[in-house]
Amino acid sequence: MRLNGQRRWAAAGVAVATAVATFGVALSAPAGAAPGCRVDYKANSWGGGQFGASVKITNLGDAVSGGWTLKFSFSGSQRVAQGWSANWSQSGADVTATSMSWNGSLGTGASIDIGFNGSGAGTNDANPSTFTLNGTTCTGDVVPTTTTTTTTTTTTSNGPGPGPGKVDNPYVGAKQYVNPDWAAKASAEPGGSRIANQPTGVWLDRIAAIAGTVDSRGLVGHLDEAVRQAAGTPLVIQLVIYNLPGRDCSALASNGELKPTEIDKYKTEYIDPIAEILARPAYKDLRIVTTVEIDSLPNLITNVTPRPTAVAACDVMKANGNYVTGVGYALAKLGAVPNVYNYLDIGHHGWIGWDDNFGATAELLFQAANASGSTKANVQGFIANTANYGALKEPYFKIEDSVNGTSVRQSKWVDWNRYVDELSYAQAFRQRAVQAGFDANVGMLIDTSRNGWGGSARPTGPGPTTNVDAYVNGGKLDRRIHLGNWCNQSGAGLGERPKAAPESGIDAYVWMKPPGESDGASKEIPNNEGKGADKMCDPTYTGNIRNGNNMSGALPDAPLSGKWFSAQFQELMRNAYPAL
Incomplete structure (x- = not known):
């Protein structure tokens, strides 16, 4: 019932290199949306060519759904050894991460943390600086659209909302x-x-x-x-x-x-x-x-x-x-x-x-x-x-x-x-x-x-x-x-x-x-x-x-x-x- 699904994450006491990029996104968004995202890439060297990397994707535009594909390229001989929170693959220097069943949607302002452990990093290898998401290259701004579509939003109610007695903390005063x-x-x-x-x-x-x-x-x-x-x-x-x-x-x-x-x-x-x-x-x-x-x-x-x-x-x-x-x-x-x-x-x-x-x-x-x-x-x-x-x-x-x-x-x-x-x-x-x-x-x-x-x-x-x-x-x-x-x-x-x-x-x-x-x-x-x-x-x-x-x-x-x-x-x- 209480299992420890642990994984070693060696990051303390080592040099941390950080690359931050922003990019526009077209993630199955409806026409008229103004998509945009930010990626924070942090690589932590463990020595001996081993390293770990965390990749944080933040949605800066309208809510997106339907899945995403993130791509970037290494500058050297780095290889993805084991990743999490995405489906990771690599061909040569090119790396692809695709969404999983539970994180393919991102609301406005929402973020998802993915990452991987890697090998083969050399002293002079630079972190990736260019990212694409669903084929859109980094822009640094929200991507404007040229078409406008009128959409109808349907709101589903779960029934009656909180009654007048609903309190912020149910335990206080009870x-x-x-x-x-x-x-x-x-x-x-x-x-x-x-x-x-x-x-x-x-x-x-x-x-x-x-x-x-x-x-x-x-x-x-x-x-x-x-x-x-x-x-x-x-x-x-x-x-x-x-x-x-x-x-x-x-x-x-x-x-x-x-x-x-x-x-x-x-x-x-x-x-x-x-x-x-x-x-x-x-x-x-x-x-x-x-x-x-x-x-x-x-x-x-x-x-x-x-x-x-x-x-x-x-x-x-x-x-x-x-x-x-x-x-x-x-x-x-x-x-x-x-x-x-x-x-x-x-x-x-x-x-x-x-x-x-x-x-x-x-x-x-x-x-x-x-x-x-x-x-x-x-x-x-x-x-x-x-x-x-x-x-x-x-x-x-x-x-x-x-x-x-x-x-x-x-x-x-x-x-x-x-x-x-x-x-x-x-x-x-x-x-x-x-x-x-x-x-x-x-x-x-x-x-x-x-x-x-x-x-x-x-x-x-x-x-x-x-x-x-x-x-x-x-x-x-x-x-x-x-x-x-x-x-x-x-x-x-x-x-x-x-x-x-x-x-x-x-x-x-x-x-x-x-x-x-x-x-x-x-x-x-x-x-x-x-x-x-x-x-x-x-x-x-x-x-x-x-x-x-x-x-x-x-x-x-x-x-x-x-x-x-x-x-x-x-x-x-x-x-x-x-x-x-």
Whole structure:
């Protein structure tokens, strides 16, 4: 469920050469448009002829769609070795990059970040200075047109817009819903009453959860109880919308009930009934926060071909488009309810924090937000670290640090990531999402349910400066073996308690994942929910490329995902920070 689709990006501590060009574009724009774009090309030498390049395309004219082709030429013997966020090819010195299925459209002012790793660069090789897009050479200005065409624009409405009670941050000035089903399990644990009154997310992880199961009341039951708890005052109830076709394509532990092609069933038997219930007049005064389909869209960035972390099932979901279609549909239907606040999942810093993942994820989310009849107006914000373990803040080292001339980014733990904790990642992603086209007032949530990392293993100061790995490993709060480890992590603790508006740009710290609910089974357990045993939940597993071939760090004897895991709950309380 929490896979680390990482990629090393060697850029720190080296000379940076920058070429900036502007050019006009004809990207399937309608007649009468005035297209124009800018390209920022930055090449970072690693030595030995190896280099990396980032290419940022910004649309300066009317909105374009239908795909694009960028071309440029090298001055020497440089070769594109591996690229991302575009289809890259090279013939001699000539390089071509074409749009992918999810980034072929660019709104006015929108940007897309693409890039590649290369080889063969000589000392005197210059960066490309001339670019063409769809055959149009760089002009430096918006390209005027000589013909005028009258067009008709049709606007599709998603239903009623935000009601008069819609607020900028739903958590401010509101109580939060305490799930009685989770509270009862927590209270039954020794010492569990200390946190049983905390608000947690209600997971609608299969169609049957809407009506209710043996483990939990149904959606109507939760909403009725939320109305009772509100008692006439503002109250937030948090729902996790989590049942896409081919769900969690890279993790067997949280696979879902719907097959990859069952998008119609997802719409009519899952999203539509939820939307109908939420729209009932009895619940109009609740502030309903939805976390929409965790893991899905980030998987389409990191765990697909040609990435070394590719998973065949994720290639299927990227090809059929049902993640994007389903997320867009959910946003449109749920966003039509005036008191619903949708938050899209952005993985976590140890998954999306690398350069080749960061911007591409923001662009893909923007595409999904405008798919299936939705618009960006249906997105209240984003949520980071859902059901994961990334530390909220790392106080004893920062990304700018170096040890004996070696950057922290070169440590095995950071591995060229640009972020070391969830707060810095969330705040930076918010800015990148706005750049991708989302509204400037979008908010962020951070799931702090299991990222406290307290207890006796918690560092109290920086690590030794003998080398960069000792410095980072000795001072980091996140005590996992590897950032790619995501299942029932040993040594984890409860994190910051739910809190509204704790930091700039952050709507709330939340416990979206109810502490004590398993991430996945450590061995095969028969079930009718589509959930398999995932090796990452087996404490004896020696790892794969997505966790650097390290041990899984998982607790033993775990039940199916979502089921109560007493041993984990007790460990979370023991290692809570702030302490209970």
